[in-house]
Amino acid sequence: MNMTSNIPAPTLPIATPETTPASVRARSAIELQAASVVFGTGETAVTALSPTTLKMASGEFLALVGPSGCGKSTILKLVSNLIRPSAGVVLVGGREAAARKLRIGMAFQNPTMLPWLTIEQNVMMPLKIVEPFKRSYRQDKKGAFRDRVHALLKQVGLGDFANHFPWQLSGGMLQRSNLCRALIHEPDLLLLDEPFGALDQFTREELWQIMQDLYLDRAPTVLLVTHDLREAGFLASRICVMSARPGRVISDEPVTLPQPRDIATIYSPEFVEMTQNLREMIAQARSS
Numbered sequence: 001m002n003m004t005s006n007i008p009a010p011t012l013p014i015a016t017p018e019t020t021p022a023s024v025r026a027r028s029a030i031e032l033q034a035a036s037v038v039f040g041t042g043e044t045a046v047t048a049l050s051p052t053t054l055k056m057a058s059g060e061f062l063a064l065v066g067p068s069g070c071g072k073s074t075i076l077k078l079v080s081n082l083i084r085p086s087a088g089v090v091l092v093g094g095r096e097a098a099a100r101k102l103r104i105g106m107a108f109q110n111p112t113m114l115p116w117l118t119i120e121q122n123v124m125m126p127l128k129i130v131e132p133f134k135r136s137y138r139q140d141k142k143g144a145f146r147d148r149v150h151a152l153l154k155q156v157g158l159g160d161f162a163n164h165f166p167w168q169l170s171g172g173m174l175q176r177s178n179l180c181r182a183l184i185h186e187p188d189l190l191l192l193d194e195p196f197g198a199l200d201q202f203t204r205e206e207l208w209q210i211m212q213d214l215y216l217d218r219a220p221t222v223l224l225v226t227h228d229l230r231e232a233g234f235l236a237s238r239i240c241v242m243s244a245r246p247g248r249v250i251s252d253e254p255v256t257l258p259q260p261r262d263i264a265t266i267y268s269p270e271f272v273e274m275t276q277n278l279r280e281m282i283a284q285a286r287s288s
């Protein structure tokens, strides 16, 4: 399913994967060098992440899987610079604490739409607050921004819901809006923490396809945390498995299936074998 043909030509001088210089794209390469995280001190200290080494190239789609509490979300927080490592180094684009210089999009399990704003206004929010869009927004370019929001909403099948309020949408529709809000400002780096976790299987599969289209269209660097091994296999170009808390990466393998993938792929013997292997690794990690 490729919906890119529905998008009107961009009306703003916004970077696309084709126009973004390699130097800019390289800024979103990620590297953890023996990075560890301890929350708290003394007797109440919790080691959330063992020294972890992980490298991601710009434009890569990496899925992190592992037992509950092993430190997956902690890695997202490190990469986004919400927290600093207790030891080791986290580099984004080759520099420490550099995430704030990047355009980052985030989507979590529970979409946090502002209930008093319409879907259009919610999705527009990053354009209001993130440079360079913020400057143009102030210069009354709202018409162009609105066109951009509508094009993206249309791409995910929400073209007719721009003026609805969040409470008028289903869970799946809210998750689509959530993805739109995470992508509207053309992020270099997309951090996804179980973004489809609360959805039924059919809606989830539909959103995997939408996510895949958006990724192939825009090529951001994506770090996806998920418990759903099929989701990891369907979307990612690489899967890292973590050990139980305090976690570290115990397996790091590419997903060799060609992209774009369709839903039938997840029933192929190759795919089933891959997810079974991942499942066994996680089951072992949980019990050890």
Ligand SMILES: Nc1ncnc2c1ncn2[C@@H]1O[C@H](COP(=O)(O)OP(=O)(O)OP(=O)(O)O)[C@@H](O)[C@H]1O
Residues within 6 Å of the ligand: 039, 040, 046, 047, 048, 049, 067, 068, 069, 070, 071, 072, 073, 074, 075, 245
């Ligand atoms: N701010 C905090 N203060 C204290 N402990 C924390 C904090 N944040 C996370 N932890 C602990 O660190 C560990 C790792 O948490 P994290 O959220 O990274 O795990 P996770 O792998 O994402 O878990 P899940 O799959 O269940 O979402 C957990 O034991 C958690 O309780």
